Amino acid sequence: MNHLEQLLKTLYIMASFVEARDPYTGGHLWRVSQFSRLLAEDAGLPTRDVARITLGGFLHDLGKIGVPDAILNKPDRLTDEEYAVIKTHPEVGNNLLAGHPLAELARAAVLSHHETPDGRGYPRQLSGEAIAIDARIVGITDAFDAMTSSRPYRKGMPIAKALVIIEDNLGRQFDRTLGERFILLGRANALDHVVGHTDVGIPLLDCPMCGPIVVMRRDQETGDYVFCRHCGAKATLERQEGAIRLIHNGERGTADELQPEVDAALIDALVSESSRVLGANHRTV
Numbered sequence: 001m002n003h004l005e006q007l008l009k010t011l012y013i014m015a016s017f018v019e020a021r022d023p024y025t026g027g028h029l030w031r032v033s034q035f036s037r038l039l040a041e042d043a044g045l046p047t048r049d050v051a052r053i054t055l056g057g058f059l060h061d062l063g064k065i066g067v068p069d070a071i072l073n074k075p076d077r078l079t080d081e082e083y084a085v086i087k088t089h090p091e092v093g094n095n096l097l098a099g100h101p102l103a104e105l106a107r108a109a110v111l112s113h114h115e116t117p118d119g120r121g122y123p124r125q126l127s128g129e130a131i132a133i134d135a136r137i138v139g140i141t142d143a144f145d146a147m148t149s150s151r152p153y154r155k156g157m158p159i160a161k162a163l164v165i166i167e168d169n170l171g172r173q174f175d176r177t178l179g180e181r182f183i184l185l186g187r188a189n190a191l192d193h194v195v196g197h198t199d200v201g202i203p204l205l206d207c208p209m210c211g212p213i214v215v216m217r218r219d220q221e222t223g224d225y226v227f228c229r230h231c232g233a234k235a236t237l238e239r240q241e242g243a244i245r246l247i248h249n250g251e252r253g254t255a256d257e258l259q260p261e262v263d264a265a266l267i268d269a270l271v272s273e274s275s276r277v278l279g280a281n282h283r284t285v
Contacts, residue, residue: 001271002275002279004275004278004279005271005272005275007100007101007102008055008102008271008274008275008278009267009268009271010100011055011059011100011102011106012058012059012267012270012271013262013267014059014062014096015029015058015059015061015062016029016262016263016267017065017260017262018061018062018064018065019061020229020260020261020262021064021065021069021072021260022064022072022073025149026198026204026213026214026215026229027197027198027199027204027215028061028145028146028149029057029058029059029060029061030058030197030198030199030266031141031145031149031194031195031197031198032057032058032060032138032141032142032145033054033055033057033058033270034054034057034194035057035140035141035144035145035182035191035194036053036054036056036057036109036137036138036141037050037053037054037057038185038190038191038194039137039140039141039178039181039182039185040053040054040137042181042182042184042185043137043178043181045133047277048277048278049133050277051273051274051277051278052105052106052134052278053109053133053134053137053138054274055105055106055109055274055278056105056106056108056109056110056134056135056138057109057137057138057141057142058270059093059106059109059110060093060106060109060110060113060138060142061089061093062092062093062096062097062106062110063088063089063090063091063092063093063094063095063096063110064089064092064093065092065096066088066089066092067085067086067088067089068085071085071086075151075152075153087114087122087123088123090110090111090112090113090114090122090123091111091123093110093111094107094110094111097110105278108132108133108134108135109132109134109135109137109138111123111135112124112126112131112132112134112135112139113135113138113139113142114139115127115131115135115139116131116139116172116173116174117131117136117171117172117173117174117175117176118171118172118173120172121139121173131175133178136174136175136178137175137178139173139174139175140166140174140175140178140179140182141182143166143173143174144162144163144166144182144186144191145195147161147162147165148162148195148196149196150196150204150211150212150213151211151213152209152210152211152213152230152231155211156196159186159191159192159195160186160187162186163182163183163186163187166179166182166183167179167183196212198215198216199218199263199266200218202216202218202244203244205226205235205244205245205246206246207228207230207231207233207235207246207248208233208248209228209230209231209233210228210230210231210233213228213229213230214226214227214228214229214235214246215229215263216237216244217263217265217266218263218265218266218269219264219265220237221237221239222237222238222239222240223236223237224236224237225237225253225257226246227253227257227258229258229260231252232252232253232258233248233251233252233253234248234249234251234252234253234257235247235248235249236249
């Protein structure tokens with residue numbers, strides 16, 4: 001592994017451990033990253049810019065490491081005080097990036113993905129073109145994934161409904177031009193293979209108690225154990241003729257089994273792809 005790959009891997013691992021704290025959102029970073037790549041490609045951006053935005057999509061929630069579990073995992077409506085804590089995560093993420101040699105690749109997406117065209121976003125109330133394109137793209141894809149993803153306390157909405165909500169908020173919450181492109185991608189079914197998945201060809205799996213929130217790693221095979229990080233349910237994985245399912249027997253994982261883990265195979269694949277595109281000019285980052 002070369003130096004650039006090592007640096008990229010530190011960023012991906014940091015982001016993955018932050019996501020592992022929130023059992024509701026398994027695969028969120030991968031999905032936002034993939035949606036962002038698709039939108040950046042559709043917008044005709046240069047390959048290097050697409051790679052940067054794809055990385056930013058995976059790292060955008062880095063600052064949630066500073067949000068207490070009681071707030072991060074709260075199923076009910078947040079109080080004003082709790083929402084104020086949530087709103088600190090872009091700047092916390094930006095601070096975490098400080099000093100990292102590749103910080104500038106992800107800074108815009110991390111710091112500004114909650115800025116909105118109407119200037120009512122946070123943390124700096126930027127508006128319009130003052131918001132970096134990385135952040136404008138991730139702002140759309142982050143919201144779309146939040147709407148279409150299931151939680152133990154509510155089911156994800158249909159793609160069509162989420163696209164209508166984005167359409168209704170173009171120019172206010174979402175960049176109009178990029179939002180229109182994203183809507184067209186969605187209505188052309190170009191997002192379907194990412195929605196509800198945690199990796200290429202791997203859908204979120206069902207916990208009988210919590211719904212489709214269980215994440216499996218790409219290197220897991222029939223007979224391996226898979227765990228619901230929300231309720232602790234333990235199940236056996238079965239792969240058969242292209243289908244993936246869990247066999248539940250009512251057992252729960254032990255404390256050791258339920259420790260957060262990083263999908264090393266997925267990260268290695270993401271690092272390899274990012275490095276391939278970014279490597280030619282990495283000294284200029």
